[in-house]
Amino acid sequence: MTATTVVELPHPHGDSYLTDGTTISSWLLTHDHKRIAILYCLSITAFFFIGGAAAALIRLNLLTPRGLLLDAETYNRTFTLHGVVMVWLFLVPSIPTTFGNFLLPLMLGAKDLAFPRINLLSWYLFVLSGLIVLGGLIGGSVDTGWTFYEPLSSGYSSGALVVVLFGIFVNGFSSILTGLNFVVTIHRLRAPGLTWYRLPIFCWSTYATSVILMLATPVLAVTLLLVAAERLFGVGVFDPTHGGDPLLFQHMFWFYSHPAVYIMILPGMGVISEIIPCFARKQIFGYHFIAWSSVAIAVVGFLVWGHHMFVSGESIYAALVFSFLSFIVAVPSAIKVFNWLATLHKGSITFEAPMLYALGFILLFTIGGLTGLFLATLAFDEHVTATYFVVAHFHYIMVGGMVSAYFAALHYWWPKVTGRLYPESWARFAAILIFFGFNLTFFPQFILGYLGMPRRYATYPPEFQVWNVFSSAGASILAIAYVLPLLYLGWSLFRGERAPANPWGATGLEWQTASPPPTDNFPRTPRVTRRPYDYPAPAA
């Protein structure tokens, strides 16, 4: 059996999950994981462009040292909106709720997730939370940043903060239920013969992500509840005037929010692990190491939150331990990068759009990861804390890494999801434009941070202007590059060439059924007899 063999197709281009019911209610009341994935995709795309618009405003404002168009108050509200929307309404749900939802049952050879109704409920909770959060952010004047630090958030910020916190609380339910659904599905719904070590890496990374979603999100929920209650009662555990401890807030917040960083990158790593072997035509190198490194990241990721608090007054001994553990957590990430590179070694590499994004991911993630080690170093961190160095670092991971991976996934599985091929040249052009736009936006910010420009200020000393102009110029390129896929993918939905079941000649189970798949995914439950990524060995 060669890699490109297609198991019997139930229909050429007839019935699929897309044509199985065409009314609005057949979408809004669907239990089909594939349709729910589409619902998620539409909602997070909307939120992505709202958060992106806020980013555009920020970069526009920073063109001039005095601030081009926003006063300080509005600037604070704008970066708060950008952060909150991008973290909770785009990055955290991005790959898990769309591709996780769509692909997990297909990759497992299952007909659906374990709890389809809860899956739909998660989407409704997500949309509801998005509306509440946006209402609070736009209607009220919330200016705390996405971190809601105490006592700023309970004592000095606007009352609309409670609305935003409530929205994120509801959002948490959506995350938790999605994570729970995925974990149970991976444990219980694997097809016959699909052992853990035959799972695609995407399933391993989704599993690790889901465990974090389940175990970290509740802590965020309770932390935000405590802040909201503190505002409502006028007293609370974080309140120093009553003998409370504002540092406790930071501990509890980062206990969620550092693992959440891994929620925002692990699924991307899963996507890259699917794409690299496919376009290098090789068995993935070090399967077991890549698989277990996801689990290692999830576990160790729970133990490093204190590196956000090096200058907050935690003891030097705690800081030392957190610094050490932060270096440790880089090891599994490095294992992944080296294994991807080893997979590329002597592969028959082709450069389709998903592969371009994947290669971009490796480079940008590596820069983001290595600068993370700078920040884990106590002495260096003291110098660049709360500067643009930090901003550049996490944007290299979140945007350079996760958003690249999201676009990689979007192009790679587009034929499977929609049954249409996208225009390859446009896609390659957009991928390259995103890469250049991204680097032009964020690399100057490393320099700005190193020179000492603090984050979250509406104005800056004139000597920083040149780097800020570079950065804003990059952001405008990035903005155009992000709109491009919307246009040509939209075009391909109606005019694109019909996609075969397996346009890439990939090995995963999801390619062994029709494009787009039928509602029940497979004509009959597949039986798995091989390890994943079983690409034919290259001729000697």
Add this chain to the structure above:
Amino acid sequence: MSEHVLEKQFADLAHQSETAELGIWGFIATEVLFLGGLFCAYTVYRYLQPAAVIEAARHTKIVIGSVNTGVLLTSSFFMSWASLAARAGQSRLLGWLMLIAAALGVVFVALKGLEYAQEITEHLWPGQHFSLDIAEPREGEVFYFIYWLLTGIHALHLIVGICAVSVIARRAMRGEFSAAYHSPVRVVSLYWHFVDIVWIFLFVLIYLPGRGA
């Protein structure tokens, strides 16, 4: 016995039941982390202000608290018995036992309401009108802040549990469950026991500080 709908993603009913149970265990794990955050806040505050917490805790209503502990433990006894009845396929007995457990839950909530009413008249609700006759009333207020949050969230969980158990009890009465298929019973009973266990921790942390010899 009515037909059980086997959802398409499962091979058989046993597969479906075991999956549901794994789901509720996972859900309980998330709850442990959620409440763990509150317990953490309690622990830190008690460490920072040991004297105030002990003084403030002496003003909690230990009689109602103790009776309620007994009520909830008894309800768990009936719930365990219900699980045995489900396994034996005794549908009517199962329904009645679950209803008794739910009724004891209602008693708990009612007594808790009584306790809350008493505390509100004594100005133990944090905020402007809070007053407490101890050496450090401002710190005592934070204890009551934690108290209202913890017990309020617990009561909310219990109310959800009462509703869920009542629904499942009704389904049991209609004969929807059998010795072979009763996973909804197992799911709600796991949840019920969890809420009960949380209360045992709350009882110790809220009512007992400062009450030793």
